[in-house]
Amino acid sequence: MMLETRHSITEILSRQPLFRLLDGMELARLAKCTVEYRLNKNEMLFHKGDVPRGMHVVMSGQIKLFLPSSLGSEKVVQMAGPGDSFGEEAVFLNKSCPLAAQATRESLLLIMDKQALCDALERNCMLSTALMARMCSRLCDLIDNMETCVQRGSVQRVAHYLTQMAPAAGNSYELALDTNKQTIASQLNLAPETFSRVLGRLSRDGYIEVNGRSIKVLDLRGLRQFGG
Amino acid sequence: MMLETRHSITEILSRQPLFRLLDGMELARLAKCTVEYRLNKNEMLFHKGDVPRGMHVVMSGQIKLFLPSSLGSEKVVQMAGPGDSFGEEAVFLNKSCPLAAQATRESLLLIMDKQALCDALERNCMLSTALMARMCSRLCDLIDNMETCVQRGSVQRVAHYLTQMAPAAGNSYELALDTNKQTIASQLNLAPETFSRVLGRLSRDGYIEVNGRSIKVLDLRGLRQFGG
DNA sequence: TCATAGACTTGACATCCATCAAGAGCCCAA
């Protein structure tokens, strides 16, 4: 049974973009130090300040990474979906987790041991490069999020958020939110009520059209006016 | 002359923590693709959206990394001092610079060509690991900054900022600001006036003592009460 | 089908902060 699990983890790893380039031997080694982890909806994966268990890779589901604030309020920093990884920062520095992580739905993760990962990186430069690219990507996402959050005015923040995920071309597009609106509001550092009001206002003014968790952007250029 | 410069760059690199582990051959190769860059006070290094020139390492002086906002207002994301590097994110992704960079005083930098750096990483795993640690460190700094910025209330933000840089032990310590207060205010996402008022209030209440750009924290625990 | 819980919306209100404006302190150079 154990062997079979390991074997399947090897396979799973080989399908992940991050590990695709590794040879079978290396994959097997990593798989030996990797465990699957299943989470129920709303289950906490780790808390801010915890000792990191390793690098996390999301197989399925969705993980919310957030800064807890005094008394329940929280600021969502990032939502990690299938293929995304997180927790590298705690692995490569000797620090506790700077964020908390919680599943927003039933999820399946891989947790890869810190030491095994470091060893693999020392042997395999391709892996280093791939992981580096990932880290850079996360850094940019963080900066994007920050840019959104520091916009003055709630309308600007929402407009910036909506325009950020615009396709390369076209002045209108449809957008399916991948979480509830409270979570989006938290990402924008807004109260849910304010977010709701802004969406209402942008709707009334004809910039967007909201249907539940689907948002149609009708006038991208108009929105960009706000975003600055 | 040229050779001499290269030679000196090789030496300079060998003194940087990031490159210390490399052998002479590799250093020389990197040095060939590295240029020195001198900036006057207030000179722009690059703008948001520029095509990245490579990885930057600060030799001396200070570089302000910030998000420009519509009409002059800006949000300072990070201050880079001697030994710090930045711009990796733009090097490893094919993206434009997500931040703008400006010298706050006369500064000297190294700019290392993207391709040369990538090549070196492929040959030398030690370098990968070192750079990865750096990226993680920057990520954590960003998260810290974010945590400060999302605190509700100006007093909380300032308190959080001040307690963040507390030494490991002790309830009081002295703190020398490395920039003017406007810049600090911008890092906290506060108007300079508000920052000034908060410092005044914390002084009056006996938590801190301000003398120009030196701040004595008298009651760390008290401040932590605010920071949450 | 209905009931219940959670998500979302809408309204009223008070607070906090950015803005504008003016003045004080500081540094540097002439």
Next chain:
DNA sequence: TTGGGCTCTTGATGGATGTCAAGTCTATGA
């Protein structure tokens, strides 16, 4: 010493947004 420019402080004001509260909508399961 004096002057000019910059940084910082202090004051007054309005508007934006968080909070509380109530109500509507939606989904899920019995």
